[in-house]
Amino acid sequence: MPNSKDQVYGDHISERFNNELLELKTRFLEMGGMVEAQVGSAVQALTANDSVLAEQVRVGDRGVDQMEIGIDEEAILIIARRQPAARDLRLVIAVIKMVVDLERVGDEAKKIAKQALKLEEEGQTSLGYVEIRHIGSHVHAMLHDSLDAFARLDAEQALRVMKEDKRxxxxxxxxxxxxxxxMMEDTRNISRCMSIMWVLRALERVGDHACNIAENVIFMVKGEDVRHTSMEETERVVGR
Known part of the structure; x- marks a missing residue:
C-alpha cells in the first residue's frame, strides 16, 4: 500500500489535477494486478494440466489490451489539459512506458497458456515442471515487487528488483x-522440451519487463534515466 512517500505526487492546489494523477496511478496498478494474476494463472494452468484455466488466461489477454489503451488515453489527456512539469511529467511519462511492459507481460502469459493447451493435448507428464515452477515463482515475485515499488515510490525496492534479473x-x-x-537422453522428449523452453523464455521475459518497470520507478523518484546504466551507477543514483 502507498505510504508517506506517495505524497510526492498529488499536492496541487487543483484538487481535480490531484484526482487525475491518483486515478492514473490507480488504473495502472489495477492493470498490474491483472497481468500479475495472468502470469500466476498461466503457470498454474500448465503445471496442473488445467485447460480451462489456460483458456481463461488466453481470453483474458483482451482485457489487458483494453486497459492499456484506456490508460494511454488518460495519460495523454492529462498532458494535454494540465501540461505537467517536473515530477508530475515524470509520473505520466513513466506510466505511458510501463503500460507497454504490462501489456507485454500479458502477451507472455498468453503464450504460456497456449503452450499449456498444447502440452495438455499431448498427454500428462511432469517433465520440465520443476523448472517452470521455480522460475515462474521468481519472476512473479519480481513483477509484484516492481508494482509495489511503484505504489510506494520506493527506489530502493526497485533497485532490488533490478538486481534479481541476473539471477x-x-x-x-x-x-x-x-x-x-x-533431449539427448531420449529423442522422444524433444517436442515437449522445446515447448517447455518456449515457456521458460516467456517467463524470463516477464522478469525483463519487471526490471523495466523498476527502472521507470527510479526515474520517477530520482529524476534520472538508469536504462543502459551499470548496476554500480544505478546504486549511486538510488543512494543520493
Whole structure:
C-alpha cells in the first residue's frame, strides 16, 4: 500500500489535477494486478494440466489490451489539459512506458497458456515442471515487487528488483541445460522440451519487463534515466 512517500505526487492546489494523477496511478496498478494474476494463472494452468484455466488466461489477454489503451488515453489527456512539469511529467511519462511492459507481460502469459493447451493435448507428464515452477515463482515475485515499488515510490525496492534479473538469467540458462540433457537422453522428449523452453523464455521475459518497470520507478523518484546504466551507477543514483 502507498505510504508517506506517495505524497510526492498529488499536492496541487487543483484538487481535480490531484484526482487525475491518483486515478492514473490507480488504473495502472489495477492493470498490474491483472497481468500479475495472468502470469500466476498461466503457470498454474500448465503445471496442473488445467485447460480451462489456460483458456481463461488466453481470453483474458483482451482485457489487458483494453486497459492499456484506456490508460494511454488518460495519460495523454492529462498532458494535454494540465501540461505537467517536473515530477508530475515524470509520473505520466513513466506510466505511458510501463503500460507497454504490462501489456507485454500479458502477451507472455498468453503464450504460456497456449503452450499449456498444447502440452495438455499431448498427454500428462511432469517433465520440465520443476523448472517452470521455480522460475515462474521468481519472476512473479519480481513483477509484484516492481508494482509495489511503484505504489510506494520506493527506489530502493526497485533497485532490488533490478538486481534479481541476473539471477533469473542464470536460472534460465541452467534450466535450458537441463532440458538439453533430457533431449539427448531420449529423442522422444524433444517436442515437449522445446515447448517447455518456449515457456521458460516467456517467463524470463516477464522478469525483463519487471526490471523495466523498476527502472521507470527510479526515474520517477530520482529524476534520472538508469536504462543502459551499470548496476554500480544505478546504486549511486538510488543512494543520493
Amino acid at each position: 533469473v538469467d542464470e536460472e534460465y540458462q541452467a534450466a535450458a541445460r537441463t532440458l538439453l540433457t533430457y
